[in-house]
Amino acid sequence: MYRVVKIEEIIDEAKDIKTFKFRDSSSPLPGQFYMVWLPGIDEFPMSISHIGVMKGFTVKKIGAGTSAMHALNPGDKLWIRGPYGRGFEIVDGTALVVGGGSGMATLAPLIESLPEPDVIIAARTADELLFTNRFKNANVHLATDDGSAGFKGFATQLAAKMLDEKKYEMIYTCGPEPMLLGMVELARRYDVKIQASLERLMKCGIGICDSCSINGYRVCVDGPVFSEELFSMDELGRVRRGPSGKKM
Amino acid sequence: MLSVSVNGIQFRNPLILASGILDESGATMLRIARAGAGGIVTKSVGAKERAGYGNPVVYELPHERGIINAIGLANPGIDAYGEELRIALQGGVPIIGSVFGSTAEEFAALAKKMEEYGVHAVELNLSCPHASGYGMEVGVDKKLVREIVSAVKSEVQVPVWAKLTPNTHDLRGIAAAAEDADAFVLINTVRGMAIDINARRPVLSNAYGGLSGPCIKPVGVRAVYEIAREFDTPIIGVGGITTGEDAIEYMMAGASAVQIGTAILYRGINAFREIAGEIESWLIENGIEKVSELVGMAQVR
Numbered sequence: 220m221y222r223v224v225k226i227e228e229i230i231d232e233a234k235d236i237k238t239f240k241f242r243d244s245s246s247p248l249p250g251q252f253y254m255v256w257l258p259g260i261d262e263f264p265m266s267i268s269h270i271g272v273m274k275g276f277t278v279k280k281i282g283a284g285t286s287a288m289h290a291l292n293p294g295d296k297l298w299i300r301g302p303y304g305r306g307f308e309i310v311d312g313t314a315l316v317v318g319g320g321s322g323m324a325t326l327a328p329l330i331e332s333l334p335e336p337d338v339i340i341a342a343r344t345a346d347e348l349l350f351t352n353r354f355k356n357a358n359v360h361l362a363t364d365d366g367s368a369g370f371k372g373f374a375t376q377l378a379a380k381m382l383d384e385k386k387y388e389m390i391y392t393c394g395p396e397p398m399l400l401g402m403v404e405l406a407r408r409y410d411v412k413i414q415a416s417l418e419r420l421m422k423c424g425i426g427i428c429d430s431c432s433i434n435g436y437r438v439c440v441d442g443p444v445f446s447e448e449l450f451s452m453d454e455l456g457r458v459r460r461g462p463s464g465k466k467m
Numbered sequence: 468m469l470s471v472s473v474n475g476i477q478f479r480n481p482l483i484l485a486s487g488i489l490d491e492s493g494a495t496m497l498r499i500a501r502a503g504a505g506g507i508v509t510k511s512v513g514a515k516e517r518a519g520y521g522n523p524v525v526y527e528l529p530h531e532r533g534i535i536n537a538i539g540l541a542n543p544g545i546d547a548y549g550e551e552l553r554i555a556l557q558g559g560v561p562i563i564g565s566v567f568g569s570t571a572e573e574f575a576a577l578a579k580k581m582e583e584y585g586v587h588a589v590e591l592n593l594s595c596p597h598a599s600g601y602g603m604e605v606g607v608d609k610k611l612v613r614e615i616v617s618a619v620k621s622e623v624q625v626p627v628w629a630k631l632t633p634n635t636h637d638l639r640g641i642a643a644a645a646e647d648a649d650a651f652v653l654i655n656t657v658r659g660m661a662i663d664i665n666a667r668r669p670v671l672s673n674a675y676g677g678l679s680g681p682c683i684k685p686v687g688v689r690a691v692y693e694i695a696r697e698f699d700t701p702i703i704g705v706g707g708i709t710t711g712e713d714a715i716e717y718m719m720a721g722a723s724a725v726q727i728g729t730a731i732l733y734r735g736i737n738a739f740r741e742i743a744g745e746i747e748s749w750l751i752e753n754g755i756e757k758v759s760e761l762v763g764m765a766q767v768r
Binding site: 223254423430435 | 489495498523524527541547668
């Protein structure tokens with residue numbers, strides 16, 4: 220069963236990234252996601268970027284479905300089901316939050332729920348950085364691959380420097396899988412706990428079709444946020460599956 | 468107490484993972500085996516890689532009545548599936564390789580491949596209700612069903628299970644056409660659909676799908692009861708089994724074992740262990756020593 224929600228506001232956030240604000244009475248946790256259906260076009264998973272009564276999806280244009288969503292206007296409707304999946308578990312203590320690209324959309328409501336986290340907002344280049352001015356409660360560090368803003372280099376390189384300087388209780392991260400794999404390796408090396416939100420090709424969203432599974436874990440139900448399991452996931456950042464289930 | 472034997476294959480309990488649910492990747496099947504399943508049927512695999520339908524592929528009925536799905540026989544193709552089976556077989560429970568095709572030759576070749584990969588039996592998908600040219604469309608053609616079962620039987624040594632469709636007025640006729648099979652699997656999903664009235668269009672991208680879950684249990688129990696009266700062939704019951712009582716009902720109708728699918732949506736992967744516990748409790752309360760004593764117990768002759 221879908222709920223129909225009306226888009227009340229659309230905000231240009233960064234290159235090819237827009238936020239769609241809507242009212243919905245569900246109560247998601249940071250890290251949870253919804254399935255968004257555009258009738259006649261596509262249905263895809265979307266993590267929640269703004270929680271509360273006025274909610275938001277922050278969407279990067281990547282395929283047919285998200286491109287169609289970018290063409291919508293305020294007043295248009297979205298069909299949604301959810302929230303689904305396991306969100307972030309907020310633990311006491313110092314937190315390092317590392318978001319790559321549109322992965323920041325997933326992390327944003329988490330950051331706002333943490334007392335005073337250190338945050339790395341990373342992207343390939345400056346105009347892809349997301350939510351650089353959103354957080355009042357966080358120590359924000361920027362990183363770009365090309366050095367056009369903040370630290371020049373990968374998020375993992377900046378994270379390693381910060382881990383050298385300070386003892387963290389928990390790393391929270393979301394972004395491209397190679398970056399997540401790098402963060403898991405850092406968590407192991409620095410002996411810090413980690414939670415990472417994964418994204419995989421998803422069909423049913425409710426834990427029965429096996430499309431999004433990684434090492435036997437269903438991203439849609441067992442995740443999308445994983446913690447201890449990450450250390451044994453040898454498919455992370457290495458093996459993906461296409462719509463047929465074939466390894467790529 | 469819970470172990471059963473079907474075609475000489477020993478299952479530690481009668482609860483087998485149904486085809487199409489959490490059985491695309493080897494690692495997931497291994498996890499299901501470790502979570503207490505008595506056996507596992509693989510995703511239906513064809514000769515070639517197939518992406519299946521676009522989203523939405525599933526529609527969830529309110530109040531846990533069931534789901535309608537049209538995944539569209541997505542599968543990596545038989546050549547790529549050996550690697551998944553190699554992992555799944557480490558679980559130590561019997562694995563039944565499900566195959567689909569459109570001709571007897573295709574079924575036979577796929578079954579042979581499955582046998583080479585080490586499966587304990589093969590299941591012929593003669594019943595998927597939402598794929599053009601496959602499944603149910605093949606499975607209601609009695610002449611073709613006879614040819615397929617016969618061709619597969621002469622190609623492989625392992626037992627051959629025929630999964631039949633409930634979407635017919637002539638289930639007995641189809642079962643008769645499949646009588647060379649070593650077991651019947653009853654039932655596949657019931658062809659159905661859902662329309663979103665706000666979108667004013669079908670929900671599933673394929674429009675039509677297969678209905679599963681608690682709402683189809685009476686159809687499945689009826690099919691098992693009806694076929695068990697007329698055939699000596701062992702029956703695997705499937706369709707809406709969510710609790711131990713549901714499984715017992717199917718076995719009393721005549722099923723030697725059962726398959727579980729949609730229940731995982733409602734009870735998680737622990738469904739197997741929980742349902743097994745529920746069966747065991749019922750057997751103890753009712754003074755029955757072995758679950759196999761239930762088979763056909765409710766048949767009124």
